[in-house]
Amino acid sequence: MSQDFQTDSRQMLGRLRGVMAQDAAGQARLDQITHLIAEEMRIEVCSIYLFRDEDMLELCATEGLNPEAVHQTRMRLGEGLVGRVARTGQVINTDDAPNTPGFRFMPETGEEGYSSFMGVPIQRLGEKLGVLVVQSKDARSFSEEEVYAVEVVAMVLAEMTELGAFIGDGAAMKARHQHPVQFRGTTAQEGAARGHVWLHEPRVIVTNLIGEDPVRELERLNEAVDELRVGVDRMLTSARFGDKEQLEVLEAYRMFANSKGWMRRMEEDINRGLSAEAAVEKEQSTARARLGQVADAYLRDRLHDLDDLSNRMLRILTGQGTGTAAEMPSDPILIARNIGPAELLDYGRSLKGIVLEEGAVGSHATIVARALAIPLVIHAKNITTEAMNGDPILVDGDQGVAHLRPGETVIAAFRDKMAMQAKAQERYASIRDKPATTLCGRTLSLTMNAGLMADLPSLEGSGADGVGLFRTELQFLVRSKMPKRAELSELYSRVMDAAKGRDVVFRTLDIGSDKVLPYMKPTDEPNPAMGWRAIRVGLDKPGVMRMQLQALIRGAKGRPLSVMFPFVAQREEFNAGRAELNKALERERILGHPLPATMRLGAMLETPSLAYAADQFYRDVDFLSIGGNDLKQFFFAADRENERVRRRYDTLNISFLTFLQGIVERCMATDTPLSFCGEDAGRPVEAACLAAIGIRSLSMRPASIGPVKSILRRTDLDELRSVIDEAGRRGDQSVRPCVMDYLREKL
CATH class of the missing domain: 3.30.450.40 (GAF domain)
Incomplete structure (x- = not known):
C-alpha cells in the first residue's frame, strides 16, 4: 500500500x-x-x-x-x-x-x-x-x-x-439510547420490578476516534498491550496448576495477547489515522461480526476470548472501568449478556430484577435468581448494546418482557399491575397461617424449594409447611474448589436450625447437564440433559457422594433427616445409592457421631422409566418426589431449553395427567408418600389439577405458596376431578379450557 x-x-x-x-x-x-x-x-x-x-x-x-x-x-x-x-x-x-x-x-x-x-x-x-x-x-x-x-x-x-453526532433536527436520526425500546425475551422467574439499569459489564464509550499523532498513538497502544500481557501472565501465575482446563483457557488468552497479527492490524489502523482506542475497537467489531457466522464451538470460544481481551484493552486505554466504579442505583435492574451464580450471589438481594441476553431456563444462575425471588427475563437480544447505566427500566417476568426507557402509558399500566400484585399479596398474607384445606375437606402439604441460606427466611413469611426440595449443588457451583465436608456439615446444620423443626428434604448433588462445576472438567456430550448427570455422577464418583452423605448425617446432629437422590432411572441406581448411605451411617456410628433420629431416603421421579419400575421399588423408597420439569420434557420429548418446542406441550394435556395419575395409583397401592416438585406445582391452575388427581404434597418457590393456597381453599377437588374426567371421555387434548371455564364460574 x-x-x-x-x-x-x-x-x-x-x-x-x-x-x-x-x-x-x-x-x-x-x-x-x-x-x-x-x-x-x-x-x-x-x-x-x-x-x-x-x-x-x-x-x-x-x-x-x-x-x-x-x-x-x-x-x-x-x-x-x-x-x-x-x-x-x-x-x-x-x-x-x-x-x-x-x-x-x-x-x-x-x-x-x-x-x-x-x-x-x-x-x-x-x-x-x-x-x-x-x-x-x-x-x-x-x-x-x-x-x-x-x-x-x-x-x-x-x-x-x-455519541449522538447526527441528532438535532427532525430530519436526522433519533437520539440513540434515549427513545423507548421493548425487549421480548423468555420468562425465567416470574414477578414485576421497576428500577434503573445497572450494567454488569459497562460498555466502553470511545470518544477519541481519530489520532493526531500516529507515533504517540502507537506508543499508547504498546503501553496498553504491555499492561494487558502483564495482567494475563499474572492470572496464569495465580491459576491453580493441575487444573488443565483453566490453564488451557488462560494460555489461549496469552496467545491472543501476544498475537503479532492482531498487533499488526491495529498498528496499520493507527498509521491510517485512527486513535489507539478506535484501532482496538475496529478489531473487536470484526471479531463480533465473525462470531455470528461461526458455528464451530471452539472458534466461537476463541472469538469470545478476543472480544474480552479487546474490552480489557479499551478499559486500559480509556481509563473507564479501572478506577472507582459508578455508584449503583438504589433500585438496580441488572443487565448482562450472561452471568454465573457466584457473581449473582455477590449482588445478593440488592437487585430488583435481572435481564440477560443469553441465559437458560434451567441454568444455575436462574436457580439463584429464583432462590432470591428476583424477576428474571432471559434471551433479551441486544439489550446490553441499547441499555445505559441509569436508564429507567420495567421488568415483567410474568410475560418475559423488559421495557427500557418506557413511556408514560407503559409506566401507568405497569404501576397498576404492581398495585394489583401488592393487593393480592395482602390477601395471601391473611391466609398464611391457615391450612391448604379444600372445600371438599382435603388438606394438602405446601412446601417450598430452596438452595441457599438466603431462602430460609421465606419459610416463615410464605406459610410453607417445610422445605420439599433443598438443592445442595448451589454450594458446589458458587465455589472455585470443592467444598470441605466440615463446611457442608455446618451449612446443613444451619439450614435445619432455620427450619425450626419443619421437615427439610435434601436432594443430593445434581450436577451435569447445564450445571457444571468450575473445578470439574466438563464432558462434551451431544445431549447433556440425558447424559452423565445427577446420581449417575455420584455413583461413578462415590467419594464425592460419601463425603456429602457424611456431611448431611453430621449436620442433622441427631435430628430427623430426609434425603433424596435425583434423576433415578432404575431401581438398581437407588439401591446402589442406599448402599452408600448405609456405609456412611455405619462409619458415623463407628466414629461415635450421633445418628439421625429417623432416616428417610427417597428418590426423584424424573424419568418415565421409573414410573414403570417393579412394585418392590415403590416399597423400598420412603417417599417419591415427581420432578415435573425434567419429567415433562422427557415425556413429550421436548427440550425445556428449546423455545421452539417447550411451550408447545401443556402440563394439563390429558396424556400427561393420565400418566401422572398412574404414578399416584401405584403410590397409593404401596402406601408410598408422593409429592410433586417443579414450576407447575407453583402455578395455581396446574396445582389445583394435580391435587384433583390425587397428589397431596406440592413443593414450589416461596412466592407461589400464597396463590396456590388461595385457589385450593376455594376449590372442590371432587368437582374438579369430574371436569377432568369428562374432558378425557370427550377426547380433549388438554383439560385447560374446561378447567378454566369451571374455575371462572366457581371463583
Missing part, C-alpha cells in the same frame, strides 16, 4: 474530525460527511443509509443523487444491494451494479448511469446501524486501499452515531 494513500486516509479522517467539532445539526453533519468523502475519493456519489427500525433502511444523506430522495427512499433489510450489505454485514464491491444479483433500481434517486458500487456496513460491535455507499460512473472495482478507507470511515460514523 502506498504511503500517499495512507496520507490521504489520514487527511480524510482529519476532515471528519473537523466536522465532528463543529456545532452543527445532525443533518448538516451528515451532508458534510458525504460531500467530503466524495471529494476526497474523487467520485461522483456518496450516500449514507441508516436504520429507522430493525427492518427498514432510509437514505439519510447523499452527495450526487437526487437530494429530494433523502428521507424518502427506503428499503427493507436484504432488499437491493444496500439491503444485502446491511443483512450480511459484508462489503459489496462491483464494477457492474445493474447486473449484480439483488440489484434494485430506485428511479427517484437518479442513480442511473453509475456502474461502480461499493457498499460498506456501518456497524459497532455487531450492532447494525446502516450502510455507507460510494458510486462512480467509471466501470471499475474499487481498490483494496479504497475499500479499507471507506471501512474506516464507516467505523467512525458508527462511533459518531453512538
